[in-house]
Amino acid sequence: MPVVRVSPRKGKPVGDRRAILEGIYVAxxxxxxxxxxxxxxxxxxxxxxxxxxxxxxxxxxxxxxxxIQITANTxxxxxxxxxxxxxxxxxxxxxxxxxxxxxxxxxxxxxxxxWSFGEDVxxxx
Amino acid sequence: MPVVRVSPRKGKPVGDRRAILEGIYVAxxxxxxxxxxxxxxxxxxxxxxxxxxxxxxxxxxxxxxxxIQITANTxxxxxxxxxxxxxxxxxxxxxxxxxxxxxxxxxxxxxxxxWSFGEDVxxxx
Amino acid sequence: MPVVRVSPRKGKPVGDRRAILEGIYVAxxxxxxxxxxxxxxxxxxxxxxxxxxxxxxxxxxxxxxxxIQITANTxxxxxxxxxxxxxxxxxxxxxxxxxxxxxxxxxxxxxxxxWSFGEDVxxxx
Numbered sequence: 001m002p003v004v005r006v007s008p009r010k011g012k013p014v015g016d017r018r019a020i021l022e023g024i025y026v027a028x029x030x031x032x033x034x035x036x037x038x039x040x041x042x043x044x045x046x047x048x049x050x051x052x053x054x055x056x057x058x059x060x061x062x063x064x065x066x067x068i069q070i071t072a073n074t075x076x077x078x079x080x081x082x083x084x085x086x087x088x089x090x091x092x093x094x095x096x097x098x099x100x101x102x103x104x105x106x107x108x109x110x111x112x113x114x115w116s117f118g119e120d121v122x123x124x125x
Numbered sequence: 126m127p128v129v130r131v132s133p134r135k136g137k138p139v140g141d142r143r144a145i146l147e148g149i150y151v152a153x154x155x156x157x158x159x160x161x162x163x164x165x166x167x168x169x170x171x172x173x174x175x176x177x178x179x180x181x182x183x184x185x186x187x188x189x190x191x192x193i194q195i196t197a198n199t200x201x202x203x204x205x206x207x208x209x210x211x212x213x214x215x216x217x218x219x220x221x222x223x224x225x226x227x228x229x230x231x232x233x234x235x236x237x238x239x240w241s242f243g244e245d246v247x248x249x250x
Numbered sequence: 251m252p253v254v255r256v257s258p259r260k261g262k263p264v265g266d267r268r269a270i271l272e273g274i275y276v277a278x279x280x281x282x283x284x285x286x287x288x289x290x291x292x293x294x295x296x297x298x299x300x301x302x303x304x305x306x307x308x309x310x311x312x313x314x315x316x317x318i319q320i321t322a323n324t325x326x327x328x329x330x331x332x333x334x335x336x337x338x339x340x341x342x343x344x345x346x347x348x349x350x351x352x353x354x355x356x357x358x359x360x361x362x363x364x365w366s367f368g369e370d371v372x373x374x375x
Contacts, residue, residue: 001231003192003194003231007292014174017174017175018174021177025177037179038179039177039178039179040177040178040179040192040229040231041176041177041178042132042169042171042175042176042177042192043171043174043175043176044169044171044175044292044294045175046292046293046294049264049267049268049293050267050292050293050294050295051291051292051293052271052275052289052290052291052292053289053290053291054287054288054289054290067253067290067292069253069321071194071231071233078363081363081364081366082363085366085368088366089366089368099368100368101367101368102368103366103368104290104366104367104368105365105366105368106251106253106290106321106360106364106365106366107360107361107364107365108233108321108358108360108364109360109361109364110231110232110233110234111232111234113203113206113207114206114231114232114233114234115230115231115232116206116210116213116214116228116229116230116231117184117226117229118184118210118214118224118225118226118227118228118229118230126356128317128319128356139299142299142300143299146302150302162304163304164302164303164304165302165303165304165317165354165356166301166302166303167257167294167296167300167301167302167317168296168299168300168301169294169296169300170300196319196356196358233358235356235357235358235359236357236359238328238331238332239331239356239357239358239359240355240356240357241331241335241338241339241353241354241355241356242309242351242354243309243335243339243349243350243351243352243353243354243355
């Protein structure tokens with residue numbers, strides 16, 4: 001049940017945005033033991049003045065850069081996190097063709113009782 | 126001072142959105158020891174292609190689903206969290222009439238010195 | 251590499267929004283040991299019905315209030331956090347002229363391996 005928030009600059013075609021969500025989902029499936037269909041993902045597009053990303057500090061980022069923030073349980077190892085980063089960058093390089101530098105990922109970790117899916121309460125506690 | 130971020134698909138009437146914020150606030154008041162008037166809540170509406178939520182894995186979600194992310198202090202027990210989940214689902218079932226499956230809640234917890242209200246600094250440290 | 255999310259009500263002029271991002275960046279540079287050019291910041295503007303902020307509990311907030319959520323490593327002391335709060339409020343008072351009460355800050359802290367900049371993986375692990 002990771003929650004995924006993707007923040008690009010406004011202007012990416014719909015197909016690119018769909019590919020980004022699909023790529024992150026596949027990467028999470030392959031590296032983070034995420035169940036099939038587990039998608040709680042949103043994209044928020046930003047006007048240029050509402051989106052300020054370091055353009056130059058040793059890395060040549062472009063306007064295509066996406067900020068990805070994933071909230072997940074505190075159960076993954078450092079190796080799993082590294083695999084997620086690598087796999088996500090690889091997938092988004094394939095489709096929609098993002099450069100690795102343009103894939104920024106930040107993980108936020110929470111306790112297992114911090115989720116509710118409505119049907120029941122604290123399903124993972 | 127929980128911060129509440131609500132993410133629905135675009136298209137909910139204003140009255141429904143107001144009811145969702147009010148319902149979450151009341152549920153937090155009743156279960157999370159939140160002071161009166163303590164509201165730091167936003168809604169971000171998403172176009173269909175910017176909103177991807179698991180439609181089927183054992184739970185029949187609808188397009189009315191809302192993702193709720195609440196950032197709060199690390200002071201609540203598991204029982205309090207479960208009470209929050211239950212109370213929020215109950216309130217949003219009453220108004221605006223969301224099905225329990227369509228209320229997804231995720232808590233992010235932070236240290237007590239991680240808040241500033243401008244007037245002074247780290248009010249809870 | 252803090253990630254900064256700023257949520258104001260809709261209607262702030264572009265110049266005010268730029269000043270807010272710049273002010274937060276400068277405050278982080280001065281108090282949080284943030285490298286030059288380290289900017290991963292977004293603004294999400296909200297319609298009035300999508301933005302509910304406590305107007306009155308002992309503090310006279312205005313419609314100019316901004317919610318600032320900063321995700322950063324768990325490496326700063328309480329004193330550093332207090333300095334960040336104070337410096338941010340000071341900067342935003344200078345430009346764009348926000349009252350201290352209208353600067354709400356919340357920090358979310360994560361492990362050092364929770365970041366990827368695409369080029370490599372888990373740069374800080």
